[in-house]
Amino acid sequence: MFSEKPVPEWAEVLDKADLPHVYYITFAALVATIFSMIFPWLMTEIIIKFLANKLIPAEDAAFVINKYLPELHTATKDITVSHDDKKSLFYRVLGTVIKIGWAFCW
Numbered sequence: 336m337f338s339e340k341p342v343p344e345w346a347e348v349l350d351k352a353d354l355p356h357v358y359y360i361t362f363a364a365l366v367a368t369i370f371s372m373i374f375p376w377l378m379t380e381i382i383i384k385f386l387a388n389k390l391i392p393a394e395d396a397a398f399v400i401n402k403y404l405p406e407l408h409t410a411t412k413d414i415t416v417s418h419d420d421k422k423s424l425f426y427r428v429l430g431t432v433i434k435i436g437w438a439f440c441w
Contacts, residue, residue, distance in 0.1 A: 345377070356382070356393060356425060357424065359391040359395040360391075360395050360398060360399060360403075363383070363386075363391055363395070363399045363403070364385070364389055364397075364399065364407075367379065367383045367399065367403065367404060367407055368385070368407060369424065369428055370382060371407055371408075371411050372414070372416050372421065372424060373416075373424055373425050374414070376408055380404060380408075383399065383400070383404060384400050384404075384416055387399045387400055388400075408423050416423075
């Protein structure tokens with residue numbers, strides 16, 4: 336998809352791509368998946384439910400909580416991540432959040 340187009344045309348390719356353009360759900364799913372790799376499932380579920388209800392529209396939050404989280408739990412229940420990998424992922428996510436926060440300050 337992108338390898339065939341020059342960089343200035345990538346935005347147009349993304350806009351016309353056959354994928355959902357529901358950014359709240361996409362971002363929430365990404366965050367939920369990362370959290371499920373770092374934290375125990377119960378903690379992930381509590382955090383994601385809280386964040387979804389506070390940060391995204393009610394309809395999107397309902398989808399994330401009622402549809403995505405149960406499927407995510409089923410898909411990831413047999414995946415094990417070592418303590419060192421969890422720690423590394425946590426620090427990378429924390430670094431990303433700090434950089435995003437710093438960007439908003441500017």
